Amino acid sequence: xxxGRLFVVGLGPGDRSLLxxxxxxxxxxxxxxxxxxxxFAWIEELVRGKDCLRLPLGQERERSRLxxxxxxxxxxxxxxxxxxxxxxxxxxxxLETLPASRPPEVTVVPGVSALTAxxxxxxxxxxxxxxxxxxxxxxxPWAVIEKRLTAVAAADFVLAVFNPKSQRRDWxxxxxxxxxxxxxxxxxxxxxxxxxxxxxxxxxxTTLAAMADAEVDMFxxxxxxxxxxxxxxxxFLTPRGYDVRAAEEGR
Amino acid sequence: xxxGRLFVVGLGPGDRSLLxxxxxxxxxxxxxxxxxxxxFAWIEELVRGKDCLRLPLGQERERSRLxxxxxxxxxxxxxxxxxxxxxxxxxxxxLETLPASRPPEVTVVPGVSALTAxxxxxxxxxxxxxxxxxxxxxxxPWAVIEKRLTAVAAADFVLAVFNPKSQRRDWxxxxxxxxxxxxxxxxxxxxxxxxxxxxxxxxxxTTLAAMADAEVDMFxxxxxxxxxxxxxxxxFLTPRGYDVRAAEEGR
Numbered sequence: 001x002x003x004g005r006l007f008v009v010g011l012g013p014g015d016r017s018l019l020x021x022x023x024x025x026x027x028x029x030x031x032x033x034x035x036x037x038x039x040f041a042w043i044e045e046l047v048r049g050k051d052c053l054r055l056p057l058g059q060e061r062e063r064s065r066l067x068x069x070x071x072x073x074x075x076x077x078x079x080x081x082x083x084x085x086x087x088x089x090x091x092x093x094x095l096e097t098l099p100a101s102r103p104p105e106v107t108v109v110p111g112v113s114a115l116t117a118x119x120x121x122x123x124x125x126x127x128x129x130x131x132x133x134x135x136x137x138x139x140x141p142w143a144v145i146e147k148r149l150t151a152v153a154a155a156d157f158v159l160a161v162f163n164p165k166s167q168r169r170d171w172x173x174x175x176x177x178x179x180x181x182x183x184x185x186x187x188x189x190x191x192x193x194x195x196x197x198x199x200x201x202x203x204x205x206t207t208l209a210a211m212a213d214a215e216v217d218m219f220x221x222x223x224x225x226x227x228x229x230x231x232x233x234x235x236f237l238t239p240r241g242y243d244v245r246a247a248e249e250g251r
Numbered sequence: 252x253x254x255g256r257l258f259v260v261g262l263g264p265g266d267r268s269l270l271x272x273x274x275x276x277x278x279x280x281x282x283x284x285x286x287x288x289x290x291f292a293w294i295e296e297l298v299r300g301k302d303c304l305r306l307p308l309g310q311e312r313e314r315s316r317l318x319x320x321x322x323x324x325x326x327x328x329x330x331x332x333x334x335x336x337x338x339x340x341x342x343x344x345x346l347e348t349l350p351a352s353r354p355p356e357v358t359v360v361p362g363v364s365a366l367t368a369x370x371x372x373x374x375x376x377x378x379x380x381x382x383x384x385x386x387x388x389x390x391x392p393w394a395v396i397e398k399r400l401t402a403v404a405a406a407d408f409v410l411a412v413f414n415p416k417s418q419r420r421d422w423x424x425x426x427x428x429x430x431x432x433x434x435x436x437x438x439x440x441x442x443x444x445x446x447x448x449x450x451x452x453x454x455x456x457t458t459l460a461a462m463a464d465a466e467v468d469m470f471x472x473x474x475x476x477x478x479x480x481x482x483x484x485x486x487f488l489t490p491r492g493y494d495v496r497a498a499e500e501g502r
Contacts, residue, residue: 010363010367010371012271015273016272017271017272017273017276018271018272018273018361019271019272020263020268020269020270020271020363021267021268021269021270022266022268022269025268084363084364084367084370084371085371085375086367086370086371086375086376086377086378087367087377088491091371091374091375091378092375092378092379092488092489092490092491093491094375095374095375095483095486095488096483096488096490098483098484098486103484106374106486108370108371108372108374108375109371110269110363110367110368110370110371111363111367112261112271112335112361112362112363113335113364113367116261116335116337116338116361116362116364117361119335119337119359119361120261120335120336120337120342120359120360120361121359123342123346123357123359124336124337124342124343124345124346124359125337126337126338127337127342127343128343128385128391129382129383129384129385129391129396129399130382130383131380131381131382131383131403131408132380132381132382133380134379134380138492139491139492139493140379140380140492140493141493144407144493145380147405147406147407148380148406148407148408150406151402151403151405151406151408152382152402152406154398154402155395155398155399155401155402155403156395156398156399157382157399157402232346232347232349233349233354235346235349235357237343237346237347238343239343239347240339240343240344240390241389241390241391242390242391242392242395
């Protein structure tokens with residue numbers, strides 16, 4: 001049996017207007033499509049007649065094993081991921097699942113990430129150096145997460161927070177706020193986007209001082225500004241640099 | 252005169268297969284298209300017959316002023332940006348240029364960022380928390396950049412480096428390497444992608460110890476792994492978590 005082929009396909013945030021032609025083409029080529037059941041509604045007519053393995057939320061390792069097994073048996077398989085598959089999504093776990101001997105060829109098809117889609121709805125929060133941190137301590141010790149929050153706060157990065165809260169994790173966001181407040185002003189802009197470019201989309205404009213009181217869940221992404229970020233009307237604006245006129249004059 | 256409308260449109264990395272339908276639709280609606288002259292070749296037939304203002308590299312502020320002026324005069328204007336407009340691109344500078352009084356409505360259309368497109372070609376370098384830093388000290392004091400590099404190194408973030416080198420800036424990458432080596436192993440995976448999804452695309456797989464010897468320029472993006480990143484064959488793999496089995500058992 002010839003080893004098959006694996007595509008890890010970024011579908012973008014959900015709206016078909018943000019699904020790329022390259023992602024659609026990978027789905028057309030696939031014989032088997034593996035993914036979270038909720039994503040199939042976005043691409044129903046693109047995968048009609050294909051072998052669709054619709055799996056429940058979580059179970060990323062099982063999804064990966066299924067996909068790798070089907071590719072090893074010779075099929076062309078697409079693993080679907082919302083956003084971009086490389087950011088808190090399927091690309092990493094799928095590559096971890098590959099067999100050492102004769103692995104199928106893997107192609108990662110990038111997508112519009114939830115990160116930039118959510119940012120676009122706010123304006124330009126990521127206008128300068130930034131960091132992304134997940135507050136989920138399921139696979140990462142909380143001590144590591146705290147260390148990263150402290151580093152980001154002290155070095156004046158814009159911060160994008162993923163997985164801020166779930167039903168079982170309810171104190172991490174408040175702790176993150178405490179850490180950020182030791183280095184940044186209470187009035188620092190915070191934007192919270194939920195379900196960017198999906199039904200139920202919401203955008204909340206608030207501040208670091210108030211962010212832990214906002215309604216957030218595992219579908220929310222939070223943006224915390226750096227020391228130069230500000231609201232310009234409804235737009236979250238992080239300037240692309242600091243005032244370094246003096247430095248420029250010296251060049 | 253009614254104020255017009257402004258789209259800030261992410262075209263993706265350049266290949267038309269990664270330009271979204273939403274971006275194409277914004278270009279169709281626009282009467283005026285403003286951008287770096289080099290990007291128009293990607294979208295020629297989408298903007299035929301429109302008023303195209305093709306400007307040289309740099310001059311982002313001039314591009315923004317032109318676009319805002321045309322929108323203020325009542326036109327529907329698209330400002331084009333490669334990748335995603337929110338990451339080291341046009342969204343921020345455009346919002347800075349808006350007049351305080353009666354600004355035109357601005358819509359940011361997200362795109363596939365150079366960040367995730369380059370990452371996809373390497374595998375999954377961004378599989379866990381990460382930071383993006385530009386080494387250009389044109390608008391940011393070098394002391395701030397060094398502080399960020401140190402923070403990222405100490406807190407074990409994956410790092411994406413933008414603007415690693417230009418003809419006038421030739422020592423910053425070596426200094427960044429020194430800082431990273433104080434906290435990370437010389438064998439840490441480094442991937443260097445130039446012109447992702449464009450003619451002349453190149454992908455280099457190397458290590459932190461050797462990265463400053465690689466050929467890089469202002470079109471290159473470098474990825475430096477965290478302490479758990481590794482090469483799996485040709486794939487740059489950052490696992491999505493740490494080994495916290497002990498912690499999981501305690502849940």
